[in-house]
Amino acid sequence: MPPQRPGKTAPRLAEDIRLYDPVHLPGTGLNLLSQVPPVYPEDADKTVDFVSPFACQHTYITKENQTYLATAEQRRRPGISSKLSAVCSKCRYHLQVVMHHSISGNAFALSSMAGHVHHLVYKSGRQQGSRMAEEVTDKGQVVETYHYQCSHVPCSAMVSLRILSPLINPQFLELLSDPDLIRERAEEAIADQPERLEGMAIPTPITVLDNLRLYLHNALHSHERSKAISSSNKRFMLSFGLEGTACKDVLEFLGFVYDSEAGSWQPPCPTPWTLQPYQDTQRIFLDDIIQELLCLLHQRPASEKRGVSFPALPLQSTNDILSALDALEC
Incomplete structure (x- = not known):
């Protein structure tokens, strides 16, 4: 009773x-x-x-x-x-x-x-x-x-x-959204490869957050588009630094794996089982991270949002x- x-x-x-x-x-x-x-x-x-x-x-x-x-x-x-x-x-x-x-x-x-x-x-x-x-x-x-x-x-x-x-703790959030840290690692990448990166804009926090969201979205929802990311990829280098070293902790926490021989980061590879509601712990984890990143994107100031397209918040x-x-x- x-x-x-x-x-x-x-x-x-x-x-x-x-x-x-x-x-x-x-x-x-x-x-x-x-x-x-x-x-x-x-x-x-x-x-x-x-x-x-x-x-x-x-x-x-x-x-x-x-x-x-x-x-x-x-x-x-x-x-x-x-x-x-x-x-x-x-x-x-x-x-x-x-x-x-x-x-x-x-x-x-x-x-x-x-x-x-x-x-x-x-x-x-x-x-x-x-x-x-x-x-x-x-x-x-x-x-x-x-x-x-x-x-x-x-x-x-x-x-x-x-x-x-x-899931995104204060230390990880600082790495992904602090303008000074982003500028520091982007300038280091530009100085290392000036012939490829000279003249490219320093990414804003909203760009870094959205780049990460897109990588994870593809890993979860578009397996055919989720491929190894070369550490010399321009967008990746400017967002996460040379070889992603500066953001290594957060990338590995999210399930990315670095292949030193290939010089690339392999995105998370969750099970293709997509039955809803999700039961697989990795799919739930990635979905939670994507939702947090989307919330953070919507919290950025209007000045950063100009020209950046990302999904609306769910209901x-x-x-x-x-x-x-x-x-x-x-």
Whole structure:
């Protein structure tokens, strides 16, 4: 039987997901996702104890290749899951929302519960301040997890949240976007090969970020166009330095492999299995990096964006989060 403890409705949880920022916790130390706010007078500020004034007001965008939202009919079947994967276009924190109806439920019970608003009670998880050790992925992402269960007795709905820190850490971001570092390595390349590079423009941060995005996009989506990159390639040298040495750490982190005999960098080579939502960890990783790079491109100043063409951001996840929580019609 579900635990009889305070909880929150699915629409309220969706809003709290948007407000919760693990980087900027409130001074009270209260956690918006694992604790239930007290009842306030109607005219009181209801967020003061649970939301820091410095918290990111997340704008989550959906990662379509990693998302599956069950239809209303499918949700009535035991064992069916919905999964929403998203990234914040501002802070680049990643979000995963999964709702699952356990197989211990039955089709009649699920059908009879159609239209009810889930009342979700926090059961367990791992986050800052919890007794469990911090979870860190092999790519260095800090992970917070939250697990909930619907308190309605006939309902078998369970919800899991995963919130992960950005993959592109501050050191890598500096390498890719600091104008002085970019100029330094581009000028070194020009001085080394003046006959080939003299007169070529120093790339802007937006150019470096987009060049990297294109390499990874081809590796993930256009295998036939993803070929070894000569370290003497003009665009590559100006963006990443002589033989890519200055950016070696970030390139290898992303899965590029340097062939010293051929003098080239081999892009990542993920499995061609493209069934969605992605299950392969390398495809998920590359998709996450591409989404982060796209967010960074859109954050660059207007002066850099002139003359540079790159995709629009995906749609905001507001409705998809509600759909994943079976709360879109609430």
